Amino acid sequence: MVRSNNLKVLIAGGGIGGLTALLALRARSIDAQLFEQTEAFRQVGAGIQLSSNATRILRTLGLGEALARVCVYPEGRDYRAWDDGDRLYYTPLGARAEAQFGAPYYHAHRADLLGVLLDGVANTGFRLNSRVEGFAQTTDCVTVTLADGTKVAGDVLIGADGIHSTVRGQLFGKELPRYTGNVAWRGLVPAERVVHLDLGSVTGVWMGPNRSIVQYYVAAGRTFNWIGISRSESRRANRGSPRDGLRMCSPNILAGTRPFAPLSPRPRASCGRRSTTANRCRIGGSGASSCWAMPRTR
Numbered sequence: 622m623v624r625s626n627n628l629k630v631l632i633a634g635g636g637i638g639g640l641t642a643l644l645a646l647r648a649r650s651i652d653a654q655l656f657e658q659t660e661a662f663r664q665v666g667a668g669i670q671l672s673s674n675a676t677r678i679l680r681t682l683g684l685g686e687a688l689a690r691v692c693v694y695p696e697g698r699d700y701r702a703w704d705d706g707d708r709l710y711y712t713p714l715g716a717r718a719e720a721q722f723g724a725p726y727y728h729a730h731r732a733d734l735l736g737v738l739l740d741g742v743a744n745t746g747f748r749l750n751s752r753v754e755g756f757a758q759t760t761d762c763v764t765v766t767l768a769d770g771t772k773v774a775g776d777v778l779i780g781a782d783g784i785h786s787t788v789r790g791q792l793f794g795k796e797l798p799r800y801t802g803n804v805a806w807r808g809l810v811p812a813e814r815v816v817h818l819d820l821g822s823v824t825g826v827w828m829g830p831n832r833s834i835v836q837y838y839v840a841a842g843r844t845f846n847w848i849g850i851s852r853s854e855s856r857r858a859n860r861g862s863p864r865d866g867l868r869m870c871s872p873n874i875l876a877g878t879r880p881f882a883p884l885s886p887r888p889r890a891s892c893g894r895r896s897t898t899a900n901r902c903r904i905g906g907s908g909a910s911s912c913w914a915m916p917r918t919r
């Protein structure tokens with residue numbers, strides 16, 4: 622049985638989940654230590670949408686003001702046809718969603734969110750350059766082994782080590798993410814390059830057959846983020862040029878089974894050539910599990 626007082630919790634992985642778990646445990650005066658494999662918390666990634674259930678938790682951890690400073694507070698989610706730009710559907714967000722769900726809906730750059738979490742933990746409670754290679758559990762404790770051979774014991778281990786989780790692999794067997802048959806191109810554009818397109822403070826969703834483009838501002842409105850999702854036989858994931866991104870998103874939309882009109886000018890103009898970065902990522906998922914926890918490992 623795991624004792625509820627004087628617990629020592631070990632956390633594998635310092636991403637969004639791991640750092641939030643560290644903060645939440647500290648808020649309850651529970652001793653926690655986090656192990657992150659990278660040498661430094663890098664300012665990488667692109668846009669992330671934070672719904673009210675996430676921001677409510679981050680607020681209770683004292684991060685509400687810091688989050689508001691770096692995020693964008695969208696007015697709504699605007700669903701439009703990919704070809705003629707007609708509005709198909711609109712979901713209000715902003716003050717209405719905040720009143721209904723008790724916390725705001727935000728757009729954030731992942732690096733900004735990670736920065737807020739890191740400020741929250743005040744640069745303590747974690748070890749960098751510390752890859753968790755495996756763990757052993759007994760009825761009394763769980764011990765992790767780090768890449769340099771160091772062993773650290775605690776009462777509970779939380780696996781927050783992402784999609785290629787070592788902890789999950791040891792618990793339930795190694796499982797490669799299943800390719801969904803979709804790839805996502807994503808890019809970032811300095812906001813001033815798209816301001817004339819009047820894209821609004823919304824989550825813009827451009828919907829086409831087997832294709833979609835999602836766009837929104839991040840970084841307190843300084844940067845515009847776009848994601849173009851389409852079917853692809855190729856699982857190739859790489860960095861590419863913005864031009865590759867546009868080629869990937871829009872011609873593929875046009876290459877459907879029946880004739881298509883061109884992609885609406887606004888997403889076309891904002892997605893491709895004006896971007897400073899563009900990456901192609903495959904979209905994967907993992908199989909459902911009926912059990913996510915063992916006595917000392919979550």
Ligand SMILES: Cc1cc2nc3c(=O)[nH]c(=O)nc-3n(C[C@H](O)[C@H](O)[C@H](O)COP(=O)(O)OP(=O)(O)OC[C@H]3O[C@@H](n4cnc5c(N)ncnc54)[C@H](O)[C@@H]3O)c2cc1C
Pocket residue numbers: 633634635636637638639656657658659665666667668669670731751752753754781782783784785786787788
């Ligand atoms: C570099 C990066 C950039 C991303 N960019 C975006 C983005 O732009 N938009 C978006 O929507 N999502 C992005 N994601 C994904 C998104 O952050 C996560 O899918 C989601 O937040 C789930 O968070 P998580 O904490 O479970 O995992 P992650 O955020 O993936 O974090 C897992 C952490 O665990 C560390 N780790 C992995 N294995 C070990 C190990 N064995 N020992 C110790 N540490 C380990 C990793 O280095 C990483 O820091 C990104 C993830 C990463 C890692």
